Amino acid sequence: DAGVTQSPTHLIKTRGQQVTLRCSPKSGHDTVSWYQQALGQGPQFIFQYYEEEERQRGNFPDRFSGHQFPNYSSELNVNALLLGDSALYLCASSAGLEEFEFLNTGELFFGEGSRLTVL
Amino acid sequence: AQTVTQSQPEMSVQEAETVTLSCTYDTSESDYYLFWYKQPPSRQMILVIRQEAYKQQNATENRFSVNFQKAAKSFSLKISDSQLGDAAMYFCAYRNIYNQGGKLIFGQGTELSVKP
Numbered sequence: 001d002a003g004v005t006q007s008p009t010h011l012i013k014t015r016g017q018q019v020t021l022r023c024s025p026k027s028g029h030d031t032v033s034w035y036q037q038a039l040g041q042g043p044q045f046i047f048q049y050y051e052e053e054e055r056q057r058g059n060f061p062d063r064f065s066g067h068q069f070p071n072y073s074s075e076l077n078v079n080a081l082l083l084g085d086s087a088l089y090l091c092a093s094s095a096g097l098e099e100f101e102f103l104n105t106g107e108l109f110f111g112e113g114s115r116l117t118v119l
Numbered sequence: 120a121q122t123v124t125q126s127q128p129e130m131s132v133q134e135a136e137t138v139t140l141s142c143t144y145d146t147s148e149s150d151y152y153l154f155w156y157k158q159p160p161s162r163q164m165i166l167v168i169r170q171e172a173y174k175q176q177n178a179t180e181n182r183f184s185v186n187f188q189k190a191a192k193s194f195s196l197k198i199s200d201s202q203l204g205d206a207a208m209y210f211c212a213y214r215n216i217y218n219q220g221g222k223l224i225f226g227q228g229t230e231l232s233v234k235p
Contacts, residue, residue: 042210043223043225045224058222107169108166110163110165112161112162113162
């Protein structure tokens with residue numbers, strides 16, 4: 001059973017460029033969340049996708065956008081890259097957002113991340 | 120807004136000894152989940168243990184246990200019989216109980232080293 005897979009693992013971009021990161025959720029999961037982890041910091045929530053819609057968003061500018069496909073995979077796009085966007089980008093998947101499952105802890109499974117360096 | 124604070128940037132423990140990592144949080148909610156995640160050099164976040172705030176009993180998973188003090192908003196992780204493979208970054212995290220599969224709020228992390 002494949003876990004959460006992310007690509008690419010490493011990439012280098014220059015300021016002003018655009019980048020697309022990809023994530024395939026764990027089998028059976030339909031919800032994908034993205035996190036940004038700066039060096040030496042804890043991950044920061046970017047947004048969450050469920051049923052191909054953005055359901056929650058953290059405190060990130062509109063330069064950060066995403067998409068979820070019918071097969072539940074997801075992309076994170078960042079436009080007009082800044083030096084401060086250099087970070088490890090983590091994708092996490094989970095199963096279900098139905099409210100009646102509120103007692104389900106909705107455990108997140110993380111991928112190994114995509115390391116983005118902006119020069 | 121909820122916050123999570125880990126005041127120990129680095130900790131060290133001798134192999135086979137016990138170590139406790141500290142975490143405090145702030146929230147106005149009465150029901151929520153707390154987690155400890157481990158992040159080894161491979162970068163993948165691995166869930167170590169979770170605690171439901173409505174449960175008074177402290178969670179335990181093999182050598183890992185927590186001391187959950189709800190009134191004090193404290194959530195420490197105790198690792199017993201430390202092993203070399205326990206060396207990693209450890210993150211404390213909070214999630215609203217109704218926030219299914221979504222926003223986790225992480226602390227800054229504690230880097231644990233294990234000495235042979």
